[in-house]
Amino acid sequence: MASYLCPRDGTRADTTSLTWCCTLCGGPRDLNFEPAGPMSLNSLTGRVNSLWRYEEVLPLASPTTSLGEGRTPLVPLTDTVSAKLDYLMPTLSFKDRGAVMLAELARRLAPERVVADSSGNAGTAVAAYCARASLPCTVYVPEGTSPKKTEQIRAHGAHLEIVPGDRETTARAARAAADAPGTFYASHVFNPYFLHGTKTYVYELWEDLGGRLPDAIAVPVGNGTLLLGAALATAELHAQGLIDERPALIAVQAEAASPLATAFHTGSDDLLGAPTGTPAPTSPTLAEGIAIPCPPRARAVLAAVRASGGTFLTVTEAQIRAAQLDLAARGFYVETTGVACWAAVGGRTDLEIVVPLCGAGLKTGLAP
Structure with missing residues (x-):
């Protein structure tokens, strides 16, 4: 049975509770949950064509709320960089x-x-x-x-x-x-069930690549929900013996709003000035979806990137504009937040990398 667990003080709570944070420290909780696995590629044959096909590793089963989410295409952009088209979801984003x-x-x-x-x-x-x-x-x-x-x-x-x-x-x-x-x-930041949904992004990569993962997975990071889901999935796949090594997690922020990148590169294990002070100031950015000045799961995000051997990269507003137009010229109309990873790693040739195209361009239009 799953239960809520505070990573800071060990406080537990039942998942039937409507209390949304740790009652002791007020912080976000993790989900104490053990996957039923292991899975195999062969066991997935004939299953429902949505993220619910990975039933062994999900904390809920037999849903009635599904809109057919998941199983988005993986498409090569260059010889080394591929894109996961998560803007082709029912509401047009990976969320x-x-x-x-x-x-x-x-x-x-x-x-x-x-x-x-x-x-x-x-x-x-x-x-x-x-x-x-x-x-x-x-x-x-x-x-x-x-x-x-x-x-x-x-x-x-x-x-x-x-x-x-x-x-x-x-x-x-x-x-x-x-x-x-x-x-x-229904907090996508505080409720850990959300992270167990986003981890299916990596399970799909593992299935689409024939039982392996790329050298690196790049994700845009504001609150870090996709990155933390990716960290969950890579840990589970490794524990089940389904991958030999975990890929590096490359976290991407807009230069104008990059408190986590600043903390990472200064060696901090939490936001600078946290918990009593304020993090580095942020400025308006085209990547509005990741412009989060004080993400509650900052400590977990920084730890996950370091544990994977990954890093933080930042992109300028000019790079975001150029990346959006470049992807559109290739046939992908993606919102400004969703192009950040392509802006950061699109020119890399040294690693096999997958980037998510997280939201449809219709949500924001072209960058001015």
């Missing part, structure tokens, strides 16, 4: 991988309401899957969120709360609402 887990869990817990906060993509995903699960949902977004994303949230029937201020202000507003009795906080 569907985790949102379906949150909505399925919420459906089983039957709360009075669901609350989420987002810079856009996670909110649209939670809104869609709550609609699928017939759950009332409120999504908090910061002012300045792409109109296309707020339009999508409303279209799925969720109530939209636009919060004056930045992403951190929005998160605080949602967390205050999440404290109300009968509320399920």
Whole structure:
């Protein structure tokens, strides 16, 4: 049976609880969960063509909330760099991988309401899957969120709360609402079920590459949910003897908003100034989806990158613009956040690397 476990103080909680953070330290929790595995490539033949095909390693089974998410194409871009087309998800971003887990869990817990906060993509995903699960949902977004994303949230029937201020202000507003009795906080940052959804990204790579993984996996990092999911999957695959070595995790941030990259390259194991101070200041960036000044799982993200032998890279606004146009010229129309990894590693020839194209260009349009 799975249970919540605080990585800082060891506090445990039952997964039927609506408490959304550690009651002792207030931080995010991990999921104490052991996969039923091992899997084999042959065992996957004939299974459902969605992320739910990896049932042995998922903390939930037999979903009714699915929209067919997962199993996105893997397409070569150069001789050494390939792209995973996660913008071809039901809500047009990789956040569907985790949102379906949150909505399925919420459906089983039957709360009075669901609350989420987002810079856009996670909110649209939670809104869609709550609609699928017939759950009332409120999504908090910061002012300045792409109109296309707020339009999508409303279209799925969720109530939209636009919060004056930045992403951190929005998160605080949602967390205050999440404290109300009968509320399920569908947080893609605090709830570890989300990470067990995003880890399926790597299981799909392993299957598509015939039972192996590339030398490196590059991921854009704001709150770090895709990177932490990738770290979970590589650890599980290695523990099951399904891969010999774990790939390096290359974390990519916008230069204008790179508190984790700054901490990594200065040797810190947490955000600079944390927990009582403030991290390095951030500036507006085209990569709005990863412009997170104070990610709650910063310590875990930094540790995961170091443990993998990976690194942090940053990209400029000019590189983001150029990468978006370059991918469009190759036939891929991707939102500005989703091109960050291509901007960072597209020219590499020394490693086999996979990058995610995380969100559709229709969500933000072309960079100005």
